[in-house]
Amino acid sequence: MATQRPQRSPKLDKRQVVGTALRLLNETGLDGLTLRAIAKELDVQAPALYWHFKNKQELLDEMATEMYRRMAEDAAVAPGDGWRERLLATGRGLRAALLSYRDGAKVFSGSRFTGTLHAVEMERTLTLFTEEGFTLAQAVRATSTTYLYTIGFVTEEQGVQPLPGERREGYDVQERARRMADFPLSATAGAEIFEDYERHFEEGLALLITGIAARYGVD
Template sequence: MVSRIDRKQVVDTALRLLNEVGLDGLTLRRIAKELNVQAPALYWHFKNKQELLDEMATEMFRRMKWPRLSPDGREADGSARTWQDTLLACARALRRELLAYRDGGKVFSGTRLTDESHAAPTDRLLGRLTAEGFTPTEAVRAWWTVYNFTIGLVIEEQSIHPDPENPADRDPAYDLEGRARRLGEKHPLAAAAGWEMFGDVEAGFEAGLRIIVAGVEATRSGGRPGPV
């Protein structure tokens, strides 16, 4: 017996349903119903939900619109992109793609990519950094730090603004004024922190990136042996 649906149909349907029902509501049974097949038909392609999530994350990666990356940092118009610009642009591209899906950060976090589609953009990014004097280890650690910060922030951001179709809508649990009233008298700094953490998330993302890039710049060896 051969399934009349293919792997790509299952993944595309799962990603579309993700925006409707979220990660908790995304079940193999729900996907099968959407495809008008019996749930066992999906097991021709995926042994379990985790295998499906791995493929969904991989497809999300394939769809990402990465910035042009070349060792000399030159754009089509001849302008130059610094290595700092490169890291920032890659982080923004990653965040933008994850925010396109409800619970996109959770889907992407902890999954294993199922093919080598990530290898070429990763090579270009690391090549851009090593061309600027980063050692391979420094280049990997710089991107790995930016990458994990971005995914972690998106997970938090999507708990505040869960609907990708209405990104301005806020989960009622994040009532900043109510939080400030409860904490303000005894814990004024914690009260003020809420506005920074859960208010303008995009501003917090950009500020966090600047902190990371400054740290990368301050600690890299520039191609010379670092301090022992």
């Protein structure tokens, strides 16, 4: 006997499902975000969601795309910016967008964008870099390294502070220093690792940009 597909719900469209999923993400985190929980929030049966998404990864791909769409709408990249300013603006913008959602970096990491919206900004960025003396390969390496730095940084940041103003249990810097008293440098380093993420992120971006300029000999 052929398996019947679930009936399409007239209540649902893909953007509605994704919007609900992003809202629930802040409440449940990625581990608690299930199709069943989303369906309950939408007051439909879970099988209705399979008309739009075959599995959770497809949903995550669309969530990451929507996160990017919202970030692009808020992007403030000045037309006259050079490559340094472009890296700073995109790194800062991506971090801010990811921090807007609990586990935002985990959702973004490894997801595949749907559509080609992201290619618009990519083309502009690669054009800017090649016009300023980078080869295409160098432009890709510079931008992707900055992207990966930002994703990795925010992943670790959200491991300590899932949302701004929250702090996970077990990351008390003073308690850590007491436990590691026999290792004075490591104990003192806790404040540099687990606090003041804004400053640390900016310093990391500056290190990257300085290294890119030195490596590729660009102004």
